[in-house]
Amino acid sequence: MLPVLNNADSLAYFWPEMILTAGAMGVFLFDLAVAKSPRRILWLTVASLGVLAAAALATSHVAGLSPTPIGLFNGLLVLDPWAVFFKYLSWAVTALAILIAGPSLEVASERMGEYCALLLAVAVGMSLMASSTDMLMMVIGVELVSMVSYALAGFKKHDRKSSEAALKYVVYGGVASGMMLFGMSYLYGLLGTTNLVGTAARMNAQAAMLAQAGVAASVAGAGRVAMVVAVVLVLSGVGYKIASVPWHMWCPDVYEGAPTPFTAFLSVGPKAAGFALAVRILYGAMSVSGGADLATAVADVPWPQVVGVIAGLTMTVGNFAALNQTNLKRMLAYSSIAHAGYILMGVAAASETGSQSVALYLVVYLFMNLGAFLVVGIVGRLSGSESIFEYRGLSARAPFAAVAFAVFLFSLTGLPPLAGFVGKFHLFKALVDRGGSWQITLAIVGLLNSAVSLYYYARIVKAMFLDKPHTEERIAVPASYNLLLGALVGLVLVFGVYFDGLRQLAGSSVVLFGHS
Amino acid sequence: MDLLCHVRDFVLAAAEGAGEAAKHGEGAAREAALGVQAFKRVGYLWLIPFFPMVGAIVNAVVGARLQKRFGKSVVTNLAIGAMAAAFVTAAVAFVDLVGQPEHERLLVNHLWNMFTAGDVQANLTFALDPLSMMMVLIITFIGALIHVYSVGYMAEDPDTWRFFAYLNLFVFSMLLLVMGDNFVLMFFGWEGVGLCSYLLIGFWYKDIDKAKAAVKAFVTNRIGDFGFVLGLFLLFWALGGQWEKRSVIPPHESRWALADPAHLYEARAEAGTTYVADPTLSPQTPPATYAEVEKLATPEGWRPGASIATRDGGKVRVGPTLSFRELRDQIAVESTGVKNRLTGLTFFGMPLLALVGILLFVGATAKSAQIPLYVWLPDAMAGPTPVSALIHAATMVTAGVYMVARLNFLFALSTTAMTVIACTGAATALFAASIGFVQNDIKKVLAYSTVSQLGFMFIGVGVGAYWAGTYHLLTHAFFKACLFLGSGSVILGCHHEQDMRKMGGLKKYMPLTEKTYLYACIAISGFPLANGFFSKDEILWKAFDAGNNLADPALGKVIWLVGWVTALGTAFYMWRSYYLTFTGEYRGGHGAHESGDAHGHHGGLPHESPRSMTWVLAALAVGCFLTIFLGLWGPAGVEPVLERWLEPVLAPSHALVAARGAHEGPLAEWLLMAASVAVAFGGWAAARALYKDAKSTVPATLAAKYPRLHRWVLDKYYVDEAYRKTVLAAIWAGAKACDLFDRVVVDGAVNAAAAVGRFVCDVDGAIDKYLVDGAVNFVADGALGFGRALRRVQTGRLEHYLYAAVAGALAVVLLTFLVQ
16 A cells, blocks of 8 residues: 555645645745845845745755655645756756846836746646656646746737737647646546546456457447547646647747747746656556566556657658758747657657656756857847847857857757767656667667757858858856756766766656556 | 896885785695685776876866966966876875785776676776776876876977877776776777877877877777777677676566665675586585586576686676676686686687687777788877877787786687787887887887887787786886987977988986887897896797697797897887987088077077976886886796786786796806897897997998888888778778769669659649758658648647547557557
């Protein structure tokens, strides 16, 4: 019997989220207190980072409370290494998004408090997504992240693109949530519970029952269709969060319209939480351990193959659509779609090493993608434009930013000795270790896609280093941005060579509550 | 000589550790069966390559700015500081190593696992045993000296920061090569030094000839690397390596957290199975044959991590490995049966070990400039002279010798490979020496002499005298660095003149340079007053005594004869260079550099180099003397210090080589030694008679009498030309054929397809004219077109997005039934 705590006892394990919720409120109030201060941005940034630091400390505290995975709130949430890993990741990406927003001109100084408080609320949502085992809780987590994100996407009130982005996001998100809820209602009908722990056994029992003699073929067929439809619709909700084909179309428009610091956040944070959820549902709940460390799919729903096909489509569509983009934010949006495809390879591997490679890749992706958006923010800060035209001759106008951008882009391509290579290597390795014919095919598709992606990444590098700038004016880069860039470049370089610790960290976090 | 023996005993005692008297009769311990190599884990070895790496990075990234703002001294001091720190750390490691019991002298510093794929496990692990310790001390000590020397030599060059960044990078790579505990790290270093060599030969890249020399060095080395890698693959395959993962590891053991070898070697093996090869563990039981071990180990063959218990309670991990220590254990510990397996294996009918040895040696012929891939080294003299001294004499070019000595347990198993190595070495030694006879460029003489001396080293390691070859590596590092730096000093003093015909009489102008050059000449020509005699003589003696270590017992004698003649030639051409350069009258063109030269204020006369350079020369000359004591033989039964020091490394091959030796008596040894001294005197006397003070007319007469022979040798036997006509011509022809194929067949096919496509399109009325582009453009356009199409799907209209989302979900449902 798995240990599950009641509501009162669970509170002792819920400190991080409680701190963040209180912190979000507190930042709103603090905003009023420092409203007149000329250094309000600094104060708000410090306060928000303080809240996140407290949450991180609380996370390590609660993680230490129970050595084994434990269920909370009567099974709505869990506390296991997988959840803890993604909590840390969420705090980190939130902190970086707040740091980026400070000097950015897109987040007006008088609205900084609002921005920070809303981001802290999203962080709570991401944490809930990563740690829920109950379908209801999952919906709440996803909705919390989505709702606040809608507001943040439309943060530039008088900007048409920003408002358009917010509106599209709301409607699209609403439909996607609806599809997910619809699927969940089916699943509840079929399995008799909203809790996902033990789903594999229930699905197997269901399949066995339908396969019994005496059950009419039509009934059995309908039962199977219902199961498949339910699973696919639930996946639509997750697919919308991670922006995978065919639920990716909101992504370029929203990324383009949203303020750049939030776009940076959106491309990493909710995506990571979505992957945490995907692995928890698919690998954690819908598979049982097969031989060795590999899991096998259950009950007539061949989700590894389906996810594999989606992964191949996602990376292909993302990369090819990115080829023609001239707007950097749109291009990076498609690039982030492509990366969702790569990471899905790790999910499709349906193995422990696959999940490990997903976790590992998300950490690497956090550094390189946030870094790339940071440079976009730096260039956009001066010119207000994200056109590739602005990047011509950037090496002369902002040399450090140009070099850093080149490092991030090559890392995104997956060239050694950068961190992106390490991440991709492990994704491919997880898939190839699995060894079937479609897995190998998918790996080859992934490799070809990497080659395609080099084209549009290298195009920017070419523009930055070989083309003549349209103006000689130097781009002033705030010192804090330079520091941040330096730190991110350093991490990308270091993890490109030394990644043993990261790998072990990712490996030890693949412990999911209820997965046997 | 009595005094020398006393000093020698002192050095010996120091090496043995405090107060421990020299032990006699070590032979008995050697004959006993070899056990598993014991080692000590330490945590600081990474610092040794780390310092030069930091120096290289800092100078590469901010060196230009530092130099501009604070002057050159910051850049140079940084580089020298890094070298000094590396040397001090190496010295600490040396003390640590000496403190270990003799047969446990191995320090291992495991950092992390770089990657694991199939059976290939690449670790970032550094190891120091007596052999690599010796190399590290040479590299850091002579490297540091040459850094100091370069400050003076490169004083006028504006790109000082770049030079020192390259130099530090080279030292880093070289340290990686010798300190890596596995083939992967060694290969990283192997490629790294090749890259640095390329960068430094072409340091003055604006001169097209120098750039060409750099490319030649790089390309020649790549050819060798190809052989080296093939050898590695073959060896790995022979040990049972395969790409596929074998599903024998229990689930909880496959966690990557365990990929740390510290756990892996033990934990994985224990979680798998430990197989006792010799169940009774009694000395009387004959060791298990390979077949038995295999049967015990697994039904399908070796598994990664399976280990075999040895009689003395050790454990050997069998199976494919890249680690030198594990490979040594597998081969050296008889009861694993690996040795039997390897010697029995054939590859397409050829004995596998011979093939592996020869392929690895192909890599060595390029790196260490042996026939047939020696051609790059003379051209490499285009680089700055300190580079020639450090890379192309003292360290990098000896990497091949180091590799053979490191793998002595492997090479000793195949007399075919040994024969190939020894014969190539002998042929190269003689061949290169003969070219050295007539060269007029002082650096070219030294370059050919280096090739020739490397040949000697390969004779040594080829006949199984690994310690003698290694000793010659060490002595050569000192005297050749001294000669090269001396020549650099001369070149600088003579205003960048390298032609010895335009020198002469420099004794007067450059007294210290002359003295050190003289002593280094004594060393290389084999007078028993300096280190060169002792190492060369030991090699020649071991070659004479090779016996059955070579394919034919008579071969050893022939190689000895070739070496002996080469020694005569060496003495002759080195003394020739000395007399041409330093005696007689200065023949340089007065005022040759009248305008715009930094030396202009000296007028046209040569001048002594700055102290930072001459002191380095003096230090190296002293080194030439002191290293005598490492190889000096003592009273009967006591081996030279270096032989004893290297003994633990060479133990696996020792008994085998000794058993196959010819065992000539001591009389023969003394006679040969006398013969060696005689040729040294002979060469010297001949050179003195012909070249001293440039008085004799005989050389000119001889050259005039045999103009074709002279021309032939002067032009290096036209090997470069022959290569151009054969190898390069073949490559060019191949390239042209590919080009032709590309243009005629591929383009033709593409164009034909395009034409057909156009025809079809025309007929169809459908217009798709983009097919006419070439194949590459077609793919690119196709990709871009696909992208555009995708963009068109992205209409920007929300309702379309939502249709797509729902339709997509439906498609996925259908897909689920499809993939079933």
